[in-house]
Amino acid sequence: MTTIKDIAARLELSPSTVSIVLKGNGDRRKIKKETQQRIMNAAKEMGYKPNIQAKILRGSLSAKANISLYWVSDNRIHLLSRFLKGLQIAIMENNYQFQLSIVPYENNHLQDALTQESVLTTNAIIICNPSETDMEYLEANDFHIPIVLYNRYSSKYATVNMDDKTIGLLPADIFAAHGKKHPALLKSPATFSGMNIRTNVFEFQVSESAMERPVSVMVEDSMKGGYLGALTLCDLNPLPDCLFCTSDSIALGALKAFYEKKIRIPEQIEVISVGSGRPEQEEYCIPSLSVISLPLEDMAEECLKILSDSLTNFKYTPTSITFPTPYVARQSCPALIQ
Amino acid sequence: MTTIKDIAARLELSPSTVSIVLKGNGDRRKIKKETQQRIMNAAKEMGYKPNIQAKILRGSLSAKANISLYWVSDNRIHLLSRFLKGLQIAIMENNYQFQLSIVPYENNHLQDALTQESVLTTNAIIICNPSETDMEYLEANDFHIPIVLYNRYSSKYATVNMDDKTIGLLPADIFAAHGKKHPALLKSPATFSGMNIRTNVFEFQVSESAMERPVSVMVEDSMKGGYLGALTLCDLNPLPDCLFCTSDSIALGALKAFYEKKIRIPEQIEVISVGSGRPEQEEYCIPSLSVISLPLEDMAEECLKILSDSLTNFKYTPTSITFPTPYVARQSCPALIQ
DNA sequence: CTGAAAGCGCTTACAG
DNA sequence: CTGAAAGCGCTTACAG
Numbered sequence: 136m137t138t139i140k141d142i143a144a145r146l147e148l149s150p151s152t153v154s155i156v157l158k159g160n161g162d163r164r165k166i167k168k169e170t171q172q173r174i175m176n177a178a179k180e181m182g183y184k185p186n187i188q189a190k191i192l193r194g195s196l197s198a199k200a201n202i203s204l205y206w207v208s209d210n211r212i213h214l215l216s217r218f219l220k221g222l223q224i225a226i227m228e229n230n231y232q233f234q235l236s237i238v239p240y241e242n243n244h245l246q247d248a249l250t251q252e253s254v255l256t257t258n259a260i261i262i263c264n265p266s267e268t269d270m271e272y273l274e275a276n277d278f279h280i281p282i283v284l285y286n287r288y289s290s291k292y293a294t295v296n297m298d299d300k301t302i303g304l305l306p307a308d309i310f311a312a313h314g315k316k317h318p319a320l321l322k323s324p325a326t327f328s329g330m331n332i333r334t335n336v337f338e339f340q341v342s343e344s345a346m347e348r349p350v351s352v353m354v355e356d357s358m359k360g361g362y363l364g365a366l367t368l369c370d371l372n373p374l375p376d377c378l379f380c381t382s383d384s385i386a387l388g389a390l391k392a393f394y395e396k397k398i399r400i401p402e403q404i405e406v407i408s409v410g411s412g413r414p415e416q417e418e419y420c421i422p423s424l425s426v427i428s429l430p431l432e433d434m435a436e437e438c439l440k441i442l443s444d445s446l447t448n449f450k451y452t453p454t455s456i457t458f459p460t461p462y463v464a465r466q467s468c469p470a471l472i473q
Numbered sequence: 474m475t476t477i478k479d480i481a482a483r484l485e486l487s488p489s490t491v492s493i494v495l496k497g498n499g500d501r502r503k504i505k506k507e508t509q510q511r512i513m514n515a516a517k518e519m520g521y522k523p524n525i526q527a528k529i530l531r532g533s534l535s536a537k538a539n540i541s542l543y544w545v546s547d548n549r550i551h552l553l554s555r556f557l558k559g560l561q562i563a564i565m566e567n568n569y570q571f572q573l574s575i576v577p578y579e580n581n582h583l584q585d586a587l588t589q590e591s592v593l594t595t596n597a598i599i600i601c602n603p604s605e606t607d608m609e610y611l612e613a614n615d616f617h618i619p620i621v622l623y624n625r626y627s628s629k630y631a632t633v634n635m636d637d638k639t640i641g642l643l644p645a646d647i648f649a650a651h652g653k654k655h656p657a658l659l660k661s662p663a664t665f666s667g668m669n670i671r672t673n674v675f676e677f678q679v680s681e682s683a684m685e686r687p688v689s690v691m692v693e694d695s696m697k698g699g700y701l702g703a704l705t706l707c708d709l710n711p712l713p714d715c716l717f718c719t720s721d722s723i724a725l726g727a728l729k730a731f732y733e734k735k736i737r738i739p740e741q742i743e744v745i746s747v748g749s750g751r752p753e754q755e756e757y758c759i760p761s762l763s764v765i766s767l768p769l770e771d772m773a774e775e776c777l778k779i780l781s782d783s784l785t786n787f788k789y790t791p792t793s794i795t796f797p798t799p800y801v802a803r804q805s806c807p808a809l810i811q
Numbered sequence: 812c813t814g815a816a817a818g819c820g821c822t823t824a825c826a827g
Numbered sequence: 828c829t830g831a832a833a834g835c836g837c838t839t840a841c842a843g
Contacts, residue, residue: 136533138820149830154822159617165828179787184596187539189820191526191594192835195474199594201525208561213751216551223546223577234594235575239561256529256537256572258522279497358757384753391757413551415722419696419729421759449517476836487814492838503812527836530819 137181145181146173157185199234200258200446202439205249207264208239210356210384214411214431218263218285221435231443242326245269254278259442261285266326281445283438286329289453293445295437296457299329302427303336305462306407310377311344312471313405318349319375321364321385323356330381333409337379350375354385361388369396377405377468383412386424390467394421406467414463422466430458475519483519484511495523537572538596538784540777543587545602546577548694548722552749552769556601556623559773569781580664583607592616597780599623604664619783621776624667627791631783633775634795637667640765641674643800644745648715649682650809651743656687657713659702659723661694668719671747675717688713692723699726707734715743715806721750724762728805732759744805752801760804768796 139157143150153174155164161171177183204222206215215237226233236257240248243266254260259281265273273284274291283293310318318341325331334351341349352367354360361384368375369392380386386408393400400406400422410417410426417424437456445451464470477495481488491512493502499509515521542560544553553575564571574595578586581604592598597619603611611622612629621631648656656679663669672689679687690705692698699722706713707730718724724746731738738744738760748755748764755762775794783789802808 136820139822140820150820151822151831152829154820155829158822159615167828170828175787182785183787184538184784186530186820187594187596188526188529189835190822192524192530192819192837193821193823194593195835200522208558208565212558212561213554215557216554219553219575220546220550223550226577227546237557237573237575239564255532256525258525277497358753362757387754388757391759394759415696416725416754419700419726421729421732446522447520449513449521474836477838478836488836489815489838490813492836493813496838505812508812524836527819528838530821530835531837531839533819 136186137178137183138186139183142174142177142181142183146177148174157183199232201234201236201256202442203236203238203253203257203260205238205240205245205260205262205265207242209242211264217413217431218435221432222439224432225436225439229440229443231439233439233443242266243268246272249278251276251278254280259283259446261438261442262287264326267328270327281442281451283441285434285438287327288329288455291453293441293451293453294455295434295441296455297429297434297460298457299332300336302409302460303333303338304340305427305460306377306379307337307340307344309407309462309468310341310379310405311346313377313468315377315405316346317373317375317377318346319368319371319378319404320349320351320381321354321361321368321378321389322351322381323354323360323385333381349379356382356384358384358388358391361385362392363388365389365392366396369393369398374398375404378407380406380408383408383410383417383424383426386426386467387412387416387420390420390422390424400467401469407462408467410463417463417465425465425468426463427460428463429460434458474524475516475521476524477521480512480515480519480521484515486512495521537570539572539574539594540780541574541576541591541595541598543576543578543583543598543600543603545580547580549602555751555769556773559770560777562770563774563777567778567781569777571777571781580604581606584610587616589614589616592618597621597784599776599780600625602664605666608665619780619789621779623772623776625665626667626793629791631779631789631791632793633772633779634793635767635772635798636795637670638674640747640798641671641676642678643765643798644715644717645675645678645682647745647800647806648679648717648743649684651715651806653715653743654684655711655713655715656684657706657709657716657742658687658689658719659692659699659706659716659727660689660719661692661698661723671719687717694720694722696722696726696729699723700730701726703727703730704734707731707736712736713742716745718744718746721746721748721755721762721764724764724805725750725754725758728758728760728762738805739807745800746805748801755801755803763803763806764801765798766801767798772796 139150139153143153156174263285352364354364407425410428477488477491481491494512601623690702692702745763748766
């Protein structure tokens with residue numbers, strides 16, 4: 136790291152002069168043009184980079200607390216918008232003075248991104264999408280700042296959850312109430328245990344009902360995955376009469392496949408999805424999509440609220456809060472008329 | 474701002490002791506339990522918040538440069554995912570040591586978010602979605618750090634652009650080549666001059682062709698807006714035989730309306746949209762959507778590249794680069810068979 | 812068990 | 828036109 140002092144030493148000037156010129160105030164402070172040029176050249180040559188921490192500290196600037204949001208850098212990046220929207224709403228409404236940093240990481244490699252050193256450079260952390268391995272890392276280490284986990288369970292950290300059991304239970308109950316017989320499930324590989332809970336509970340609940348055992352197809356968590364999975368289902372005899380998808384992406388791909396195969400929804404097959412995507416998209420796809428609605432924005436807001444409280448009161452308690460995941464009936468699986 | 478010094482003074486302890494306890498090392502350093510308790514209580518009472526700038530500076534930690542991304546906090550938040558994806562790719566591929574901060578702002582109020590003070594707390598800035606008013610603010614002020622504008626024109630700042638003329642030209646030419654007669658346009662209120670360029674060029678190019686004057690309907694930039702706008706078009710006699718939409722959201726809403734009205738795409742009406750959304754979504758909607766593809770990810774990468782160069786070479790030149798916006802033919806407006 | 816001292820990199824008010 | 832000195836808030840190695 137080249138510092139102002141280094142440049143000053145090399146040019147036999149004082150740090151003050153170098154600072155003034157580098158800040159762009161050379162002319163105003165009447166530093167000789169030639170001196171200015173020498174300083175700029177040296178800065179370039181020596182690869183000088185201003186240290187903003189020092190600037191901020193020196194100026195007693197920006198009491199803004201830094202909140203780091205850890206988000207996995209895979210397909211799930213498109214869910215980040217909804218989460219960020221929730222954070223922004225919380226920031227606006229509560230007039231939080233936060234600087235929000237996005238830290239990407241890869242599943243099973245949280246430890247590379249969330250180091251003890253990186254923890255020293257932030258005030259509080261929201262961790263989203265950790266895998267089981269990542270969770271083990273979190274449980275095994277101590278970070279001395281407030282951390283909240285989104286949609287994970289832990290006795291060590293504050294968590295903001297949804298009830299994964301309900302997410303699996305609701306569609307099974309609805310299909311049963313609709314008198315369906317041949318259930319199907321399009322699921323993607325579980326990236327955390329909650330996903331297994333959802334699908335296991337669905338399969339269990341179905342097995343407790345008058346329905347047959349569900350046909351489960353493992354697909355990629357994408358529209359393409361859902362499309363291909365649904366094509367597989369179309370070849371079955373009998374055709375499933377109801378389908379649960381573990382994500383919006385999968386469901387939207389499936390809708391396309393059914394459309395192409397001229398399979399009518401909901402008449403021939405009812406579809407319910409985990410509502411992870413944009414509600415607007417669920418409303419305007421063809422047909423509109425019934426979902427177990429995940430309140431991402433509200434949960435994001437809650438994460439920030441917890442951290443704000445922690446920072447304000449200078450105490451951190453591993454609270455846990457669970458958000459409801461209501462069923463939103465749309466065309467793909469309408470509510471029964473009572 | 475309560476500091477460690479303040480707490481030490483109040484309790485008649487040294488700053489060292491307070492620091493040790495607050496950092497959670499009290500037990501290891503064998504500070505008396507009672508002293509620890511007194512310190513924690515005082516910190517809570519006095520509203521102590523650790524100053525991370527000081528921590529970082531002191532520890533010579535994190536040479537990570539801070540890049541601030543200014544993004545408007547309205548509907549366009551859902552486009553942020555694609556942009557962030559591009560940034561993350563750039564960070565991973567080039568192993569950039571950047572801390573990325575997201576700064577929300579409201580159009581016409583960039584000046585409230587991008588203050589001279591806020592500029593001191595970051596190393597470089599990417600500004601997205603500024604309105605005309607915001608642009609005036611940018612042109613009228615000097616910030617002494619590298620700034621790059623996404624999809625705007627300026628002689629003062631580096632810019633990363635797409636060619637708005639092409640975006641308007643292409644669909645008009647394609648519709649003309651397809652022998653269409655009755656063009657329509659669903660557009661949302663322009664949030665920057667480039668949007669007017671797109672629609673004006675489309676309307677002009679259409680008027681130069683054998684087609685009739687286009688029917689232009691102003692709608693909200695959302696699926697609902699597109700849906701309602703398309704319903705209006707459905708009432709026209711004759712029905713338009715081709716439609717240009719200024720965003721994916723609008724187009725997806727329009728597809729739904731046409732589906733409900735049993736209007737066949739592309740047979741009765743061809744649809745081309747500005748491809749601002751997720752390509753996967755464009756492929757799996759019904760029918761799949763032909764678009765003028767906007768390379769958001771590539772442009773985001775380029776923004777970061779420019780800033781990285783600026784920071785490395787300690788010089789900032791207002792370069793300008795324009796990215797191609799190729800036509801991607803899908804079901805809603807297939808390519809002519811040659 | 813606790814404290815005095817030095818220093819991270821920068822800027823600014825003051826002096827000359 | 829340029830420099831010497833102080834200080835932002837914190838932590839750590841050392842001393843006692």
